[in-house]
Amino acid sequence: MRSEIAQNSPAEKPSGVDPLRRLIVGALAGAATLAGSADVRAEIAKKKGAQEEELFNAYNRTKQFTNSELDGTPWKAGQLGNFDVNDPIENRLARLKMTNNLIGKRTYIPMLTRLVIGRDQLPGGVVLGAAGMFTWQLQEPDAAEFGELPEGTAVMRSMFTATYLNPETMEPVKTLKNPVNGKMMALEDYAFVENFLTFPKGGSRFVEERQFSDDDPDKPKMSLIKPWGDELVLYAGGTYSKPGDHQPRFTENMWRCKKADVMDPNKTLIEMSYTFMGANKAFEKPWMGYDTNDNDMLFSLAIGQKVHRPEDIPDFHKRVLVENHPDRI
Amino acid sequence: MTHSRDEDGLDPLVSEHNALSRRMLLAATAGTAGAAAIAAAGCSEAAQSDVEKPAEQAFNSWERTKNFTNGEMDSGTPWVAPKQGNFDLSNAFDANLARLKIINNLVGERTYVPMVLRAISGRSEQPGGVMYGGYALFTWQLQVADPKEFPGVPEGTALQRAQYSCVYVDPQSMQPVKETRNPITGKMMQLNDYIFVENFLWFPNGGVGFVEEPEMANDDPNAVKMPHVRELGDDIILTGDGIYSNPGKHHPRFTMALWRASLEQIMDSNRPLESAYYSHQGVSKAYEKPWTGHTVDEDVIIGTLASGKKVHSVDDISDTHKRLILEKYPDRV
Numbered sequence: 037m038r039s040e041i042a043q044n045s046p047a048e049k050p051s052g053v054d055p056l057r058r059l060i061v062g063a064l065a066g067a068a069t070l071a072g073s074a075d076v077r078a079e080i081a082k083k084k085g086a087q088e089e090e091l092f093n094a095y096n097r098t099k100q101f102t103n104s105e106l107d108g109t110p111w112k113a114g115q116l117g118n119f120d121v122n123d124p125i126e127n128r129l130a131r132l133k134m135t136n137n138l139i140g141k142r143t144y145i146p147m148l149t150r151l152v153i154g155r156d157q158l159p160g161g162v163v164l165g166a167a168g169m170f171t172w173q174l175q176e177p178d179a180a181e182f183g184e185l186p187e188g189t190a191v192m193r194s195m196f197t198a199t200y201l202n203p204e205t206m207e208p209v210k211t212l213k214n215p216v217n218g219k220m221m222a223l224e225d226y227a228f229v230e231n232f233l234t235f236p237k238g239g240s241r242f243v244e245e246r247q248f249s250d251d252d253p254d255k256p257k258m259s260l261i262k263p264w265g266d267e268l269v270l271y272a273g274g275t276y277s278k279p280g281d282h283q284p285r286f287t288e289n290m291w292r293c294k295k296a297d298v299m300d301p302n303k304t305l306i307e308m309s310y311t312f313m314g315a316n317k318a319f320e321k322p323w324m325g326y327d328t329n330d331n332d333m334l335f336s337l338a339i340g341q342k343v344h345r346p347e348d349i350p351d352f353h354k355r356v357l358v359e360n361h362p363d364r365i
Numbered sequence: 366m367t368h369s370r371d372e373d374g375l376d377p378l379v380s381e382h383n384a385l386s387r388r389m390l391l392a393a394t395a396g397t398a399g400a401a402a403i404a405a406a407g408c409s410e411a412a413q414s415d416v417e418k419p420a421e422q423a424f425n426s427w428e429r430t431k432n433f434t435n436g437e438m439d440s441g442t443p444w445v446a447p448k449q450g451n452f453d454l455s456n457a458f459d460a461n462l463a464r465l466k467i468i469n470n471l472v473g474e475r476t477y478v479p480m481v482l483r484a485i486s487g488r489s490e491q492p493g494g495v496m497y498g499g500y501a502l503f504t505w506q507l508q509v510a511d512p513k514e515f516p517g518v519p520e521g522t523a524l525q526r527a528q529y530s531c532v533y534v535d536p537q538s539m540q541p542v543k544e545t546r547n548p549i550t551g552k553m554m555q556l557n558d559y560i561f562v563e564n565f566l567w568f569p570n571g572g573v574g575f576v577e578e579p580e581m582a583n584d585d586p587n588a589v590k591m592p593h594v595r596e597l598g599d600d601i602i603l604t605g606d607g608i609y610s611n612p613g614k615h616h617p618r619f620t621m622a623l624w625r626a627s628l629e630q631i632m633d634s635n636r637p638l639e640s641a642y643y644s645h646q647g648v649s650k651a652y653e654k655p656w657t658g659h660t661v662d663e664d665v666i667i668g669t670l671a672s673g674k675k676v677h678s679v680d681d682i683s684d685t686h687k688r689l690i691l692e693k694y695p696d697r698v
Contacts, residue, residue, distance in 0.1 A: 159616060284487025286486075288670040
C-alpha cells in the first residue's frame with residue numbers, strides 16, 4: 037500500500053533535479069543542435085538520460101508474481117487485540133488488523149474509483165471509473181530474499197488490479213474518448229505487484245520503491261490512529277519524495293473500523309471501510325494520450341471495504357475483474 | 366480555552382485566532398466540499414470547447430457567505446418526498462429520490478455529515494507534503510423550493526440549505542493547534558476555520574443547480590439527467606462529481622464524492638433515516654487559503670480527502686465534532 041510514503045522535512049530543499057538547471061539543459065540542447073558539437077550533444081544526452089531515469093512512472097511496475105510468492109508461510113501475530121495504540125509495537129499490530137489481519141488469512145479490498153483529469157488554467161473532466169482490488173497476504177519474510185530483519189517482521193505480498201470503466205455507466209468498455217484532450221483511449225487494465233516489509237516497531241519498507249518508504253527496521257514509528265466516536269481511524273499518506281516531472285505526486289488513505297472490533301482479540305477478521313485519494317501526472321497511463329511533456333494530472337478517489345473470502349467480493353468485481361485475473365485470488 | 370479531554374481523546378485546544386476580520390483577509394480552503402456532495406458527473410462544457418481561454422478572474426471559495434442570517438434553515442417548509450422506497454434506479458425520478466435518501470432524507474428531517482479530513486499539497490517538479498488535518502460538518506435541510514425565491518423551478522424541486530463548518534488541526538496528531546508548519550515553505554500557518562453556507566436545487570428529473578456557484582452545477586431544471594446510483598453487492602453506491610467550469614488560475618479545481626449505503630435500507634420505505642458512508646476528494650489551488658502563505662501566482666495545489674458518515678440526530682455526532690464545531694458554531698445544529 038502506498039500508505040507510508042516518505043515526506044520531505046519542513047522547508048527542506050529536496051535534493052536531486054534542479055528545475056532551473058533542467059531549463060538550462062533544455063536550452064543548451066537547442067544550442068547544441070546549432071553548434072553541432074558532438075561533445076556538447078553527448079553531455080546533454082547524458083544529462084537528459086539521467087533526468088529520464090529519475091522520472092517515476094507507476095506504469096512500469098511488475099505486473100505479476102511469477103515464483104509462487106503468495107505461498108510462503110503466513111504471518112501470525114502474537115497479540116490479537118487490546119492494543120495500546122500509543123505503544124509502537126501494539127500500534128503496528130492495530131494497524132495491521134485494521135488494514136489486513138493478524139491470523140495469516142488472505143485479505144481482499146475491492147473498491148470503486150472515480151478519476152478526474154485536472155489541468156492548469158482550464159477545466160478538466162471526469163475521465164474514467166474503475167473497479168479495483170487489493171489482494172494481500174502477510175508472510176514470514178525469507179532471509180534469503182530480504183536479508184536479515186528484526187524478528188517479528190512481516191512481508192506483505194500485494195497485488196493491485198483495476199479495470200477501467202465508462203464513468204457514465206460504471207461498466208467496462210474497451211475504448212473511450214478522453215473528454216479533455218479528445219483522444220480515443222484503448223483502456224488497459226492496471227495490474228501490479230509489490231512487497232512491503234513491516235517492522236515490529238512500526239517502520240516499513242516498500243521493497244521495490246524505497247523512495248516511498250524506507251524506515252530504519254529497528255526504529256520505533258507510530259502510525260496515526262485516532263479514535264473518532266465509536267471508530268478508530270488510521271490516516272496514512274504523503275508525497276512521493278523525489279523531485280521530477282512526475283510531481284505533483286501524492287496519496288492519502290483513511291481506514292475506519294469499529295474500535296470494539298479492533299480491540300476484541302476474539303474478532304480476528306473485522307470489517308473496515310477504506311477511502312483513498314491519489315494524484316499523479318496523466319502521462320503515467322500512456323494510453324490516455326499524454327506524454328511526459330504534458331502537465332495534465334490524473335486524480336483518483338476510491339472507496340472500498342475489506343473482506344477475507346473470495347465469496348465476499350461483490351459480484352460486480354467478480355464479473356469485471358476477477359474473471360479476467362484469476363491469479364488475484 | 367479548556368484542556369479537558371473528550372471521549373475521543375482530543376485536547377480541545379480550540380484556536381482563538383479566527384477573528385472574522387482576519388478571516389476576511391485570508392484565503393480559502395478546499396472549498397469544494399459542498400459541491401462534492403452534489404454535482405452530476407461529466408466533463409464541463411468549457412473543457413470540451415475548442416476556444417476556451419483562461420479567465421482573468423481567479424475564483425476563491427474563501428469569499429463564500431459564511432452564515433445564514435434570516436433563519437433560512439428553519440423558516441422554510443421541510444421537503445417530504447412522494448415516495449420513500451422501492452426505487453427503480455433506471456428511472457431518473459426514482460434515482461433522484463434514492464440519491465436524496467442516501468445523502469440526506471426524504472421526510473424533512475435535518476441531516477448531519479460529520480467527517481475527518483487531511484490535506485496534501487503538491488507542486489510542479491518538487492515534492493509537496495501533508496498540510497493539515499480537519500474535522501468538518503455538513504448541516505443540511507431539504508425544503509420546498511419557494512417559487513418567490515426560485516421562480517420557474519418544477520414542482521417537486523427540493524431546495525437544500527447547506528452549512529459547512531471545518532476546524533483545521535495538526536495533520537500529524539489530528540489535535541487542535543493554533544498553527545502548524547507548511548511543509549513546502551517551512552513557515553508556520555495560523556489555521557483558520559472554514560465556514561460557509563450555500564443553496565442547492567434538486568430537480569425532480571435528476572438535474573442539480575448550485576444557486577451561488579452555477580459554474581459547478583447548472584442543469585436544465587426540466588431535463589432528464591440520470592443520477593449515478595448503482596448497486597454493489599449489498600450496498601448502493603452514489604457518485605457525484607463537480608468540475609468548476611470557468612477557466613482561470615483556480616484550476617485544477619474539482620470535487621468528487623462517493624457515497625455508500627445499505628441497498629436494503631434505502632429501498633425499505635419504512636426506514637426513513639438511515640446512515641451512509643461518505644468519501645470526498647477536493648482539489649483546488651493553495652492560494653484559496655492565504656493563511657497557507659501561497660499566492661495566486663503559485664502553482665501549488667491542495668488535495669483534500671474526507672471520510673464521513675451521515676446521521677440525523679445531534680446525539681449521533683461524535684464528541685470531537687461537538688466540542689470543536691458545535692460548541693463554537695451553535696447555529697450549525
